[in-house]
Amino acid sequence: MEDGNKKMLAYQFKDNLIYKLHPLTSMIFVGVVFVLALIFSHPAFLLGLLIPVGVVLGAAGNLMQGRNYIKFSLIMVLTIVLINVLFSRAGTTIIYRGSEIPLIGALEISLEAILYGLGMGLRLLVIISVFCFYTYTVNPDKALRLCGRLGGKSVLAITLSLRLFPLMIKDFQRISEIQRCRGVKLSTGSLWQRAKNTLPIISIILLSSLERSLQLAESMQARGYGSGPRSSYDRDLWRPRDYIIIALSIIALLLGIWSALKGWSAYRYYPILEEISGLDCVLASFIAIILLLPAILNWGGKKWPL
């Protein structure tokens, strides 16, 4: 199968500091940004999250891959702004007043509504980009292994299905080809006909998968699965930078929670925009700088290699 080995995963290892972080470190970083994005509503604070995530993504060498995400999210942001503008009547600074529209009523576009939409869009952007970062830089196997310490059997079940899934896709391709050569019509005929003709393929896959899972179970039995308490293999190394990044991420989280409790990271759009104070900006940039750390370390590592 020369064409069968298409990469199934978005994760592709690249040789830089961010890829070499311990998976737990990356996951904590992602978690902190995600939680902060949910509790912050102040645009300065949200920007203070978006900028570091974007820079870190770039430092990891994934800006090109991130582009598709950005395209998609900009469309989402635009939609949010549009819907918010059309339906929201809470703003006071009206910048356009239009004619009557059915269902919605008189068209009133307020500055507050636009900015509120943009603010929500900003939050969405942060969340999408941090997920993009997770998808491209955290090895899914390793992430699963980390969860395995907590889960045990159910995680093994997930691992097994992850292992079998690509096999089944290959099976499906191969068996479809074979059955087409046997006269099974899969590309012509009505939808119902084609669906009916897929049945033989599905049943072959089911039969083969059943046989395969029996063999897998036998192989697991032969290697002592379930014969006693399992231990867990861990080869990911902890480096000083992992500790630093985890520590500072937690500081950022605490700082964020503290600002939220104090009400600094909240922002009022309606009925009229709240003033943005200097203190807010300073605090937001402080959090941003903390979260920029992985990128800074990566840059520093290249500049002054060990």
Added chain:
Amino acid sequence: MAAIKIQDLSYYYPETIKPALNRINLEIPEGQLLIIIGDSGSGKSTLLRVISGLIPAFYNGKLLGRVFLDGEDTVQMSRQEMVQKVGIVFQNPESQLVMNNVEQEIVFGLENLGLPNNLMKRRLMEMSTSLGLSEDLSQGVSQLSGGQKQKVALAGVMAMQPRILLLDEPTSQLDPVAAEEILNIIRRLNEDNGITVVMIEQRLERCCHLADRILLMENGLIAADINTGGRGRMWLQRAPLTYLPPLPNLFARAGFKELPLTVKQGRQMLNSLMADSSRASKPVPDTSIILGPAKGQELIDIQNLWFSYPDKEEVIKNVNLLIREGDFIALLGENGAGKTTLLKNINGLLKPSRGQIKLAGKDTRDLAIEEIAASVAYLSQDPNDYLFMPSVKEEILFTLRNFNIDNDSYAEEILKRFKLEAYRQCNPRDLSTGERQRVALASVLLGKTKVLLLDEPTRGLDYGLKQELGELLQEVNRQGTAVVMVTHDVDFAAEYAQDICLMFQGEIIERGNKYEVLQHSTYYTPQLGKLFNNIVDNVITMDRGVRVLSELAGFNEPEMASVL
């Protein structure tokens, strides 16, 4: 003390009355390399599973008798002890790997034993270094080749440091190069580490030089226990003809008592025969066989075919090939030479990137796969990919209905032609490998099939089944269907095909009659070709080899006939 001692062992699979193993007594000393041969259903795999403890733990059923490992009764051993004493590697590399990545797969068993992290690292390091897997540790399992997967499976088992290694046809799904590598590793484990090895293997030519002892099983019994005694070859005469590799088989059929194991030994025997018989006339090369039967009409005409998968390098480069009625062509070449891709271009699964393929004058680009399938049949490697109906007959009727032929008597005719009448009502998936392949073949061949394409048809077949398949294909060929098969099995190609096509890096390097192509090559030649090379011309098939050899030795024909 014997590493394995089996006493009065009988075993019945659940809900059966016929024993799969019938009062077996066997002692295997430490460090022995034992090879088990036998037909499918003879109890080989069952015996391995009993030794490994999978029977009765995994299969239930009724087990009588006792098994001792290093003097200890297996009934008294815990599973943890058991898996650290015996490791087992199975036939299919795909269905014994559990984890997604090589490193995790190797440590899987160690985790099950609850070993500490540093010890696991140590074992991983040793296994990956000794099997040459260090570079692949972070690889995903799905990206590995079959041979690499089998190596990973072996590493995962050996990491648990068993003293006994059981292998159930470990190379049957691999190409010759990968098989050689696996067998080399097994030899090293046996010779350098003193591991006791019990291996089921069909193709003795690959491994009989490694064996200390060969066990033949029939119907759950040990039919022959042959000590190969210091790896000599005296044992060969005692082995049944059907299990002998081509070279000793040839000499046995020609009536020789002393049988060679290697080409070198065979040539020595042949040269001394030639010297003796110089007074007699040398065998005259038979030129009539070179010409072959007259060729019929053109069926498939491949003109300047180029093919590449999207965004990849070209796989097929400027291939021209004419397939006529009555052709029997074997496509030989290493992995990745483009053989399978060429087949898929012919049957329309892939469309040419440049150039064209004409099927009875029509460009295949303009034909749907189903239209091509009506005259071009395709049999892939794994018969399981075909079979899903509850009975053999329905399996055949299914194909016929796909082509709008709903004719019960015609289905019966096919059953008869492929000697499947007895299995008419059986579930095809319950049949043995060889029978399943016959069902799959019967279910792709229609009356109007002009060309039959086969991809690695001999994979996993023993000598007897290979012969059966070869004769069946020749029969199909004689009835007018052109046969084109991709194979790694040069001996099979030499024996049954007429023409050979050599493919290399996407090009057809040579096409010609098998005698022209195979006779004087060094790698792509059967064992018989290597034997007779530059001594007697044009001997690459068994029949002719036997004739020439007995002529040289001065045995007369009737005597030979009795051996055959």
